[in-house]
Amino acid sequence: MTKIASIIIYGICIYLFFVLIMFFFQRSLLYLPSKEKLDPSFYSNTGLKKVKLITSDKLVLSSLFIKPSAKNQNTVVVFHGNAGHIGHRVDKFRPFLEEGYGLLLVEYRGYGENLGKPTESGFYKDGKAALNFLSKQKIPKEKTILYGESLGCGLAVKLSTLHRFNATILEAPYTSISDIASHHYWYLPAKLLVLDRFDIISKIKNIKSPLLVLHGENDNVISIKFGEKVFNSAREPKTAIFISKAGHNNLYEFNIYDKIQKFLKELKK
Numbered sequence: 001m002t003k004i005a006s007i008i009i010y011g012i013c014i015y016l017f018f019v020l021i022m023f024f025f026q027r028s029l030l031y032l033p034s035k036e037k038l039d040p041s042f043y044s045n046t047g048l049k050k051v052k053l054i055t056s057d058k059l060v061l062s063s064l065f066i067k068p069s070a071k072n073q074n075t076v077v078v079f080h081g082n083a084g085h086i087g088h089r090v091d092k093f094r095p096f097l098e099e100g101y102g103l104l105l106v107e108y109r110g111y112g113e114n115l116g117k118p119t120e121s122g123f124y125k126d127g128k129a130a131l132n133f134l135s136k137q138k139i140p141k142e143k144t145i146l147y148g149e150s151l152g153c154g155l156a157v158k159l160s161t162l163h164r165f166n167a168t169i170l171e172a173p174y175t176s177i178s179d180i181a182s183h184h185y186w187y188l189p190a191k192l193l194v195l196d197r198f199d200i201i202s203k204i205k206n207i208k209s210p211l212l213v214l215h216g217e218n219d220n221v222i223s224i225k226f227g228e229k230v231f232n233s234a235r236e237p238k239t240a241i242f243i244s245k246a247g248h249n250n251l252y253e254f255n256i257y258d259k260i261q262k263f264l265k266e267l268k269k
Contacts, residue, residue, distance in 0.1 A: 022185070023193045030151075030177065030196060031118040032083040033111040038062060042087030046097055053106070053129040061114050061126060063107045064090070067137065070100025074166050074264070076145045077104045077130055079152030081172075085112040089149070095257045102139065106130045120154070120196035127155045131163075141165050145264070146209070148173065150222065150248070154198025157207060164208035167267060169260065171214045172248055174226045175201040183223065204234045211238040212263045214256060216246030239263050 022029075038050065043064055053061040064086055068075055076096050080089050086105040096103055108126050109116030116122060134144060145167045148156030153173040160168040174180050176199040181190035204211075211234050215227030224242060231240045241263075243254045 019188060019193070022188060026193065026195060027118065030082060031110065033108070033118065034083070034085045034088070035112070036085060036087075037113045038064075038085065038087050038107070043090050046090060046094065048090065048097075048103065048105070051133065053126070053133050055109070055122075055125045055129040057122075057125055059109050059114070059116050059125075061107055061109060061129065062112060063130070063133075064103070064105040065133075065137075066097065066103055067139070068100055068102035068143075072143075073100045073102065074143050074145050075102030075104060075134065075139050076147050077106060077134070078147045078149065079106055079127065079155040081150030081152055087112070092252055099261075104130060104134065120198055123155050124158055127159050131159065145169060147171070150174075151177075151198070154200055157200045157203050160207035160209050161203050162208075166209065167212060167264060168207055168209040169212045169214065170227075170230065171251060172216070172219055172222045172227065173200060173213060173230045174198075174222045175229050179226065180222060183226075200230055201233055204230055207234065210267055212260065213238070213240045214251055214260075215240075215242050216248060216251055216254075217242055217244045218246060219248045221248040239266075 047066045048064040049066065051063055051065045053063050055061065078089060078093060080086060086107045089105055093103055106126060107114055108118055109122050110118040141163045144165045146156040146160055146165050147169045148171065150172045153170045156168055156170060176197050178191045178194040178197050181194050213227055213231040215224050217224045231238060241259050243251060246254050
């Protein structure tokens with residue numbers, strides 16, 4: 001065997017070993033939960049209360065909830081992104097509380113103080129548990145807004161194919177996790193390796209609710225091209241708000257809440 005052939009074989013072995021490492025540890029890259037206990041200091045001045053969501057596989061998920069304080073106001077159900085926990089989202093969604101909206105900040109399995117391990121199938125169970133909780137609170141689906149933040153968009157879209165809600169809002173959506181993985185790890189056969197696909201693009205045409213897509217044009221985590229494709233693939237009624245100078249985590253620094261309110265008010269006409 002020549003020296004060049006040995007180098008090539010050695011390089012291939014290293015590459016395959018790296019692929020295996022990425023495959024077995026992919027969920028550690030996708031899910032970045034904070035295991036910090038949900039301290040009351042995160043929400044004590046908001047009216048939010050800790051509630052328990054019971055999943056079909058018998059997990060008990062600590063989440064945060066408040067009923068609408070304004071008459072005939074909607075309730076926003078938030079499925080957050082892949083990092084941190086719901087306590088980190090309280091200030092972001094505070095403007096909804098100030099307007100009298102109800103708010104359910106759904107915490108996933110394996111996040112915060114919740115038991116379990118994050119997976120796509122598990123997240124769908126968590127989302128259905130949230131809807132069951134709202135049903136027991138006598139909050140109708142036509143008065144419910146599903147809000148997906150980044151990774152949570154996959155969950156919001158999936159649930160929006162099952163029922164018609166007042167609206168579905170997607171912040172920084174993607175076509176699928178396999179597409180995002182291929183975009184960032186172009187040197188790997190990512191589409192073949194991804195376990196949790198959250199395939200939005202195959203479901204977006206089947207959602208039953210008016211759609212609002214929010215995306216920053218400078219997003220270097222989930223490129224705007226993915227948000228545009230999701231929006232273009234969806235059926236009417238739909239609205240897109242693309243912010244030219246916004247990135248992945250700072251949309252609310254660009255007056256986005258007022259733009260959301262304008263969209264929601266248009267739905268009432």
